[in-house]
Amino acid sequence: MREASILLLRACLALLAMPIYLLSFLGIWQPFCKKVFFPYFLEKFSAVHERKTKKHKQELFCNLSDFKSPSGELKLLEIGTGCGANFQFYPPGCKVTCSDINPNFQQALSRSMNKNQHIHYERFIVAAGEDLNQVPSGSVDAVICTLVLCSAHNVNGILKEALRVLRPGGAFYFLEHVAADHSSWQYFWQQVLYPTWKLVFDGCCLTRETWKNLEAANFSELNLKHFRVELPWMPIQPHVLGYAVK
Incomplete structure (x- = not known):
């Protein structure tokens, strides 16, 4: 009965979103989404998400300086930099390499960089998190990956790359929205919304249990916390955050 209800509601939602499905079929939606819609949406959404998670991020990144290299430098690699929402939380003087598979965030990213002159921006890499071959193995002290x-x-591919580029003793920091409890109504609606949400929001999956990937990765230590972000009418309230040590 539950599965039938999900399928029926998915069909109704697909009818409502038919213009987007049609544009996707014609090959128009994906380029428009990556170049125009998603960069615009992400900048607006990041501002809201930032207000809701600011205290969590302050606590998450407060020990970044503990992972400085023996030389005293702190080299960070951020996977999926987007609009640069995390820059304000990085320690003064750290060196940041930014990467993103989508190069169309430049305007918002430049604004964030101008606001955060306390850190040194080394370079921007256009690359998927699963393929960071431009970053040498063991060359960074911390990898940041949020939303x-x-x-x-390939989540496991990103974690594998993070382990490769981290020096021994380096840390992988994460903050991600995840699947709700399977017995909850929120998980029901995550399943209903899943196909259309993924299409509209550039591949975003609502039902991933990312903590399981982190637990299965080859980190020597994992500090992970489940929490909720109060985002009314949004199906992405359950989150995990923490850091894992190589």
Whole structure:
């Protein structure tokens, strides 16, 4: 009965979103989404999400300086930099390499960089998180990844790359929205919305249990916390955050 209800509601939602499905079939939606819609949406959404998660991020990134290299430098690699929402939380003087598979965030990213002159921006890499071959192995002290794994093609591939580029003792920081409890109504609606949401929001998956990937990765230590972000009418309230040490 539950499965039938999900399928019926998915069909109704698909009818409402038919213009987007048609544009996708014609090959028009994806380029428009990546170049125009999603960069615009992400900048607006990031501002709201930032207000809701600011205290969580302050607590999450407060020990970044503990992972400085023996030379005293702190080199960060951010996967899926987007609009640069995390820059304000990085320690002064750290060196940041930004990466994103979508190069169309430049205007918002430039504004964020101008607001956060306390850090040194080394370079911007256009690359998927699963293929960071431009970053040498063992060359960074910390990898940052927030609201990225939900839309990754291969979550385990990103974690593998993070382990590769981290020096021994380096840390992988994460904050991601995840699937709700399977017995909850929120998970029911995540399942209903899943196909259309993924299409509209550039591959974002609502039902990923990302904590399981983190637990199965080859980190020596994992600090993980489940929490909720109060985003009314949004199906992405359950989150996980924490850091894992190589």
